[in-house]
Amino acid sequence: MPLEPFKTSQSLTLGVELELQLVNLTDFDLAAASPDMLHLLGRTDFPGNVTPEVTESMIEINTDIHTNHTELSAQLQHIRDILVLAGDKLNVGVCGGGAHPFQKWFERKIFPKPRFKEVSALYGYLSKQFTVFGQHVHIGCRSGDEALFLLHSLNRYIPHFIALSASSPYYQGVDTLFNSARLNSVFAFPLSGRAPLILNWAEFERHYFAKMEHTGVVKSMKDFYWDIRPKPEYGTIELRVCDTPLTVERAAALACYLQALCRHLLSRAEAPPAEDDYLVYNYNRFQACRFGLDGTLVHPKSHETLLLREDILTTLRHIEPHAEALGSLVALEHLYQVIDEGNDASYLRRKYADVGSLEGVVDAALNRFRGA
Amino acid sequence: MPDFPLPIHPDLAWPFALALAWIIGEFAHRLIRIPRISSYGIVGFLLATGQSGFLPQSHGGPVMLLANIAFGLILFELGYRINLRWLRTNPWLGVTSLIESSATFSVVYLVALWFDMPFISSLLLSSLAMATSPAAVLRVVNEQRSSGQVTERILHLSAFNCVLAVFTFKVVVGLWVFQSTGDILHALWNSLIVLLVSASFGGLFGVAVPGLLARIGNTGRDATVAFAIAVIILVALTHTLMFSPVPAALAFGLMARHRRVAFSQAQQNFGALGNLLTVLLFVFMAATLEWQMVKDGFWLALALMAARFAAKTVGVVAFARVSGITWRKGFLTGMALTPLSAFVILLLEQTRHLGIGLMDQLTVLAATTLLLEVIGPIATQWALVWAKEVHNIRDN
Numbered sequence: 001m002p003l004e005p006f007k008t009s010q011s012l013t014l015g016v017e018l019e020l021q022l023v024n025l026t027d028f029d030l031a032a033a034s035p036d037m038l039h040l041l042g043r044t045d046f047p048g049n050v051t052p053e054v055t056e057s058m059i060e061i062n063t064d065i066h067t068n069h070t071e072l073s074a075q076l077q078h079i080r081d082i083l084v085l086a087g088d089k090l091n092v093g094v095c096g097g098g099a100h101p102f103q104k105w106f107e108r109k110i111f112p113k114p115r116f117k118e119v120s121a122l123y124g125y126l127s128k129q130f131t132v133f134g135q136h137v138h139i140g141c142r143s144g145d146e147a148l149f150l151l152h153s154l155n156r157y158i159p160h161f162i163a164l165s166a167s168s169p170y171y172q173g174v175d176t177l178f179n180s181a182r183l184n185s186v187f188a189f190p191l192s193g194r195a196p197l198i199l200n201w202a203e204f205e206r207h208y209f210a211k212m213e214h215t216g217v218v219k220s221m222k223d224f225y226w227d228i229r230p231k232p233e234y235g236t237i238e239l240r241v242c243d244t245p246l247t248v249e250r251a252a253a254l255a256c257y258l259q260a261l262c263r264h265l266l267s268r269a270e271a272p273p274a275e276d277d278y279l280v281y282n283y284n285r286f287q288a289c290r291f292g293l294d295g296t297l298v299h300p301k302s303h304e305t306l307l308l309r310e311d312i313l314t315t316l317r318h319i320e321p322h323a324e325a326l327g328s329l330v331a332l333e334h335l336y337q338v339i340d341e342g343n344d345a346s347y348l349r350r351k352y353a354d355v356g357s358l359e360g361v362v363d364a365a366l367n368r369f370r371g372a
Numbered sequence: 373m374p375d376f377p378l379p380i381h382p383d384l385a386w387p388f389a390l391a392l393a394w395i396i397g398e399f400a401h402r403l404i405r406i407p408r409i410s411s412y413g414i415v416g417f418l419l420a421t422g423q424s425g426f427l428p429q430s431h432g433g434p435v436m437l438l439a440n441i442a443f444g445l446i447l448f449e450l451g452y453r454i455n456l457r458w459l460r461t462n463p464w465l466g467v468t469s470l471i472e473s474s475a476t477f478s479v480v481y482l483v484a485l486w487f488d489m490p491f492i493s494s495l496l497l498s499s500l501a502m503a504t505s506p507a508a509v510l511r512v513v514n515e516q517r518s519s520g521q522v523t524e525r526i527l528h529l530s531a532f533n534c535v536l537a538v539f540t541f542k543v544v545v546g547l548w549v550f551q552s553t554g555d556i557l558h559a560l561w562n563s564l565i566v567l568l569v570s571a572s573f574g575g576l577f578g579v580a581v582p583g584l585l586a587r588i589g590n591t592g593r594d595a596t597v598a599f600a601i602a603v604i605i606l607v608a609l610t611h612t613l614m615f616s617p618v619p620a621a622l623a624f625g626l627m628a629r630h631r632r633v634a635f636s637q638a639q640q641n642f643g644a645l646g647n648l649l650t651v652l653l654f655v656f657m658a659a660t661l662e663w664q665m666v667k668d669g670f671w672l673a674l675a676l677m678a679a680r681f682a683a684k685t686v687g688v689v690a691f692a693r694v695s696g697i698t699w700r701k702g703f704l705t706g707m708a709l710t711p712l713s714a715f716v717i718l719l720l721e722q723t724r725h726l727g728i729g730l731m732d733q734l735t736v737l738a739a740t741t742l743l744l745e746v747i748g749p750i751a752t753q754w755a756l757v758w759a760k761e762v763h764n765i766r767d768n
Contacts, residue, residue: 024519026453026629035760036521040696088461089696091524112760 003209003221006147006201009140009235012263012326014072016255017062017136018244019053020083021100021365023093028362030057030103030131033092034111040086047078052111054119055131057103059083059094065140069256069328076248077371084370093362095369096251097344098168098182098243099132101358126189132182133244135165137255138236139262144201146266147230147237152197152273153265154258155281156300158227158241159288160312164335165242165254166292167344170358179292179345180243183285191218192225193282197275204230227285241285246344246368249334256331260323261315267322271301292343309339385427386435389419393655401515407749409511409654414746416658427659437608439656442649444607444621445600445642446507447534451574451625454531464695465525469532472687472706473502476533477540479683480676487672489736495544497737501680503537504530505713505748511650512752520761521697526708526752529688531622533709538618539567567619570610574620577606578627599628600642658745665738673739677747684709701759708755711748712741 024031034056041050048063061079066072087094123130141147166179178184186192198204212218221229227241239258245251264270277300287295288308295308316332316339323332341347351364393415397408419426459466480501484494509530513523546559581602585595606624610617642649666673685706692702756762 025455032519032761032763033521036697036701039698086696088458090521091455091458091462091528 002213003205004232006141006144006230006232007235008142010067011140011142011146011266012259013065013067013140014255014259015063015065015138015236016072016076016251017060017138018076018096018248018251019058019060019133019135020244021093021095021097021133022057022059022087023095023100023362023366025091025093028093028359030055030100031092032056033090034059036090037083037086037092040090041082044082044086046082047075052113052116054111054116056111057100058131058133068326069252069331072255073249073252073330076252080248080369080371093366095362095365096167096244096246096248097133097348097365098166098180099171099185101170101348101361102173103131104172123189126185129185129188132168132185134182134186134240135242135244135251135254137239137242137258138231138234139239139258140234140236142235144204144230144232145199147235148195148199148201148204149273150262150265151195151228151230151237152199152277153270154228154237154239154261155194155273155277156284157261157315158281159284159295159297159308160315161239161254161258162241162243162285162288163292163295163308164257164312164338164343165245165250166289167243167246167348169345169349170352170361173358175349175352178290179343180289182243183241183289186225186240189225191223193227194278195224195226195229197273197278199273243344246347246365247371248369249371250338250344253331253334253338256323256326256328257316257335260319260326260328260332263322263326264319277301292345293339313339385419389415389427389655389659390651392419394651397651405753407508407512407515407753409508409650410746410749412651412654413658413742416655417661417742419655420659420661422662422664435652435656438649439653440607440611440617441604442646442653443507444603444617445646445649446510446653447618447621448599448603448625448628449642449646450506450510450527450531451622451627452629453527454622454626454629455528456626456630458528462695464691465528466532468525468688468691468695469529469536471690472529472684472709473533473536475683475687476502476680479679483672483675483679484736487675487736489672492544492548495547496541497676499537499540499544500737501537501676501712501740502540503534503713504684504709505711505744506530506534507650507653507713508711508745508749509708509752512749512756516753516756516761517763518756518759518761519763520759521701522705522708522756522759523761525688525697525705526755529705529709534713535567535619535622538616539563542566542616566616570616570618570620571623573610573615574606574623574625575627577602577620577624578631581624582628582631596642596645600645654745658742661738661742666742667739669736669739672736673743676736676740677743680712681707681710704755704759708752710744710751712744 022031022033022037023029034052037059038050038052048061051060053060061083063072063075063079066075083094139150141150162180162183168180168182169175169178171181196208198208218224221231228237228239231238242254245254280298280300284297287297291308293309293312297306297308297311298304299306312335316335320329320332323329348361348365352358352361355361355364393412396415397411400406400411401408418424421427477498481494481498484497489497504526509526513527542563543559546562547556549559581598585598603621603624606620607617610620685703688706688709689699689702692699692705
């Protein structure tokens with residue numbers, strides 16, 4: 001099936017998808033509760049959308065298309081309140097976080113839907129190990145060319161999003177020493193990583209996608225697990241590196257950071273993306289996953305070494321005019337605070353130090369999600 | 373029935389009975405997917421003194437003590453899984469529990485009267501019929517590693533209806549004891565006091581044991597042993613002081629949950645210790661039954677089972693939608709509540725006040741218990757399977 005034409009969207013519109021954890025309130029392990037939750041939520045007037053994910057202990061929500069922080073944030077909070085209420089009714093905990101701290105992947109149940117069963121058959125244990133929870137942000141683009149330009153221009157900022165959202169320090173019962181252990185699960189997939197540097201949509205379609213399709217390796221864009229990928233049917237690019245934060249407020253702030261950044265990039269004030277930018281890409285990404293805000297980066301153009309924290313601060317200040325134009329200064333305020341207080345991964349580590357058990361860490365994540 | 377063909381030394385009988393029950397349990401589970409505890413029940417019944425005579429007569433004694441402990445451990449674990457906050461966030465759960473319990477009581481009472489059972493016996497029978505066997509429910513849930521609304525609800529509903537059953541049972545006993553004076557209020561009051569004092573025993577343990585563990589700085593694996601020992605003491609204590617071990621062990625679990633010394637996966641069920649004692653518990657329960665009693669009470673038992681099933685199912689289904697689940701899951705929840713644990717409660721709640729005559733009138737329980745001990749877990753298992761809540765590796 002050829003790649004569908006790139007649908008034109010209003011530039012810089014945005015939408016958010018969050019994969020959330022469903023937790024058993026007795027032992028704080030993941031609970032196969034999504035069929036029951038989906039049934040109950042199906043009876044409510046749910047804002048946005050809610051869908052099953054590959055294992056039954058995950059649920060995915062997505063917002064409508066928005067243009068600014070106020071709307072997006074309000075809708076995410078509304079969705080959060082409905083989820084919490086439904087969870088209360090069914091004795092199921094709902095929380096964020098990029099990975100469950102101690103779930104055992106072999107105990108997960110695959111949601112009974114043909115695509116999930118196929119994925120499970122193909123990837124075996126990877127698909128259950130893929131019980132990790134990410135935030136995806138969509139940014140509307142006017143054309144495929146614009147999408148590809150943004151997608152590649154963002155390469156240098158990917159570590160920002162990893163470090164700011166990181167919320168999966170614990171995985172399979174141990175402290176991984178990573179800020180985002182989740183991304184290590186994503187990298188295990190053969191089609192993960194970066195998109196090839198092609199900046200023209202027609203060329204991307206003919207010279208890359210069609211060839212890949214011909215090899216039989218992929219059938220649709222869905223088969224690529226890239227860090228950012230174009231989504232022609234929505235007319236968006238989709239950023240996929242963020243862990244689901246512990247709060248929806250942070251999810252909204254991250255999305256609006258991306259939006260403001262894209263506005264800045266579209267002003268073409270920076271040098272255009274080049275293949276050599278990707279020389280340092282994996283290294284920078286690793287630094288962000290491993291050390292979070294304390295990581296160091298190598299600038300892809302100048303090759304100077306930067307502290308990730310400093311680089312984010314500089315960028316935040318730099319894009320303030322764009323955020324102001326988009327009405328999302330509040331989002332930047334939120335992120336300044338993250339730089340100041342540490343990301344969700346360090347919050348969870350502090351909780352572990354307080355309570356001394358991973359069950360306690362999950363409990364803290366549950367309470368934080370509720371906004372309590 | 374004929375005596376067992378070979379003379380077996382009484383000290384050897386129990387170990388061999390356990391081995392046999394375990395082996396048959398494993399085979400039946402693998403070959404025809406029958407819950408293990410159903411097989412334990414059948415083996416226990418066949419080996420009992422009254423039937424093949426393989427097992428020695430054992431009323432009281434160490435085996436009964438072990439069975440009591442096994443039941444105590446199960447109640448503790450059940451209590452640990454109960455989230456009282458759920459009653460507040462979903463009041464319909466509480467309503468469901470009250471309605472299904474009282475409907476069961478009323479329907480069973482009517483059936484008993486229809487079969488010309490005496491007044492007090494009918495009341496006792498009805499109160500015992502309210503309870504869903506926590507042991508059976510928990511064992512099947514663990515065996516199937518199920519998770520979902522049917523699972524959560526049967527755990528909560530069985531804990532609640534057990535407490536309600538013990539309470540009602542105490543009231544009826546009180547009523548009988550005070551019948552001469554006709555003082556119902558006194559009976560109510562007495563039962564309530566027994567229940568409250570027993571529960572506070574458990575609550576006290578629930579504060580003290582985690583406190584002690586925290587003091588020792590021990591939140592690891594040994595917590596299992598500490599909790600097991602505490603349950604043993606609690607059961608023995610409440611039993612000796614003529615209070616009620618059921619609410620005590622439940623309250624202990626509940627309190628321990630809210631004091632959160634978290635259990636790890638391996639310690640659920642009290643691990644191997646729990647599994648071992650379960651074999652003993654289910655063999656023992658069925659071994660107390662006699663063929664003659666079962667035969668005599670058969671038809672009444674069948675009627676009771678049907679009535680009880682209907683009452684529980686209708687009671688749960690009625691509030692299914694409003695409490696947040698589908699009609700279908702409501703029906704399956706009701707169906708999963710089938711297992712009955714009357715005899716354990718009866719044994720635990722040592723009806724020392726009860727005259728022998730009264731006990732004899734309850735022979736119908738023998739048949740009901742036997743039927744439900746075998747059929748009950750099967751019903752629970754299939755309800756969970758049909759609700760698609762079991763963890764089946766082959767499906768994945």
